Amino acid sequence: MKTLANAIQKGGQGKTFATCHLAFDGAARGLRVVVIDLDSQGNASYTLEPYDSGLNASQLFSDDENLVSSIFDGRDNSGISLIRKDFALANIEKMNGDVAAAALRMHISNLRKYFDICLIDTPPSISNLMASALFASDYVMSPVEAETYSIQGMQAMVAVIQNIRLRGNPNLKFIGMLPNRVNYRDERQLQNLAGMRAAFQDLVMPFDCRQRGSFAEAQGDQKPVWQIKKTAARVAAKEVRVMTQYVFEKMEIV
Numbered sequence: 001m002k003t004l005a006n007a008i009q010k011g012g013q014g015k016t017f018a019t020c021h022l023a024f025d026g027a028a029r030g031l032r033v034v035v036i037d038l039d040s041q042g043n044a045s046y047t048l049e050p051y052d053s054g055l056n057a058s059q060l061f062s063d064d065e066n067l068v069s070s071i072f073d074g075r076d077n078s079g080i081s082l083i084r085k086d087f088a089l090a091n092i093e094k095m096n097g098d099v100a101a102a103a104l105r106m107h108i109s110n111l112r113k114y115f116d117i118c119l120i121d122t123p124p125s126i127s128n129l130m131a132s133a134l135f136a137s138d139y140v141m142s143p144v145e146a147e148t149y150s151i152q153g154m155q156a157m158v159a160v161i162q163n164i165r166l167r168g169n170p171n172l173k174f175i176g177m178l179p180n181r182v183n184y185r186d187e188r189q190l191q192n193l194a195g196m197r198a199a200f201q202d203l204v205m206p207f208d209c210r211q212r213g214s215f216a217e218a219q220g221d222q223k224p225v226w227q228i229k230k231t232a233a234r235v236a237a238k239e240v241r242v243m244t245q246y247v248f249e250k251m252e253i254v
């Protein structure tokens with residue numbers, strides 16, 4: 001099993017959008033996908049609600065070594081399994097950071113027996129939850145808008161990733177920044193995007209996802225954009241599949 005976190009400590013960049021579409025596409029490819037929603041906003045838990053496993057995300061911070069097997073043993077784990085957000089996630093911020101990270105890492109290690117990919121959606125803040133996700137992941141990616149505050153957020157995120165590598169997860173690989181919600185009619189955004197590519201070079205994915213209503217519609221309708229029956233959605237589907245293909249190749253699972 002390979003584990004990928006979608007993380008950037010700035011809100012509204014597309015972490016949940018990317019997480020959900022990677023989950024839908026992974027399942028369509030026949031992979032067994034587990035999604036952990038560590039964001040108390042619960043947006044991924046809403047979009048992926050039909051795939052609820054019955055396990056709450058806060059339980060992944062307990063020291064119960066039999067937790068994962070008690071849920072997934074003897075089950076058909078094909079398709080998507082959601083480990084949903086719950087209100088007790090708020091308590092994780094009161095835990096010792098190292099204890100929280102070790103617990104999540106143990107439970108994710110136990111998930112290896114049942115799944116091919118683990119996707120973690122994280123909250124938009126540097127927190128125990130985000131740090132634990134990064135300590136437990138093999139890969140991280142960061143969706144980012146072509147806006148000044150977002151690019152500043154990305155600079156901070158690169159430092160966070162470096163810090164996580166130094167503090168205990170030296171093999172954490174950064175798949176890159178996904179320029180998202182790009183408005184091609186806005187010259188300023190295009191300039192920001194060009195500036196981002198010049199500054200971060202190959203840390204930026206070599207494509208982008210544009211601002212498209214179909215993406216937001218798909219998340220609200222609890223389905224992938226390729227299931228939306230509109231002409232505009234077809235273009236959006238092609239675009240998002242460039243992203244999923246790229247990420248799965250980087251993760252060496254396709």
Ligand SMILES: Nc1ncnc2c1ncn2[C@@H]1O[C@H](COP(=O)(O)OP(=O)(O)OP(=O)(O)O)[C@@H](O)[C@H]1O
Pocket residue numbers: 010011012013014015016017018039041043122123124180181182209210211212213214215216217219
């Ligand atoms: N490429 C896009 N085009 C249009 N809308 C988008 C696109 N990507 C995301 N959105 C919409 O923008 C909003 C923010 O996206 P999303 O929830 O994925 O971001 P996030 O980084 O997870 O936010 P948060 O930090 O609050 O969890 C959502 O309403 C989503 O549907």
Ligand SMILES: [Mg+2]
Pocket residue numbers: 015016017039043044121122
């Ligand atoms: Mg989100």
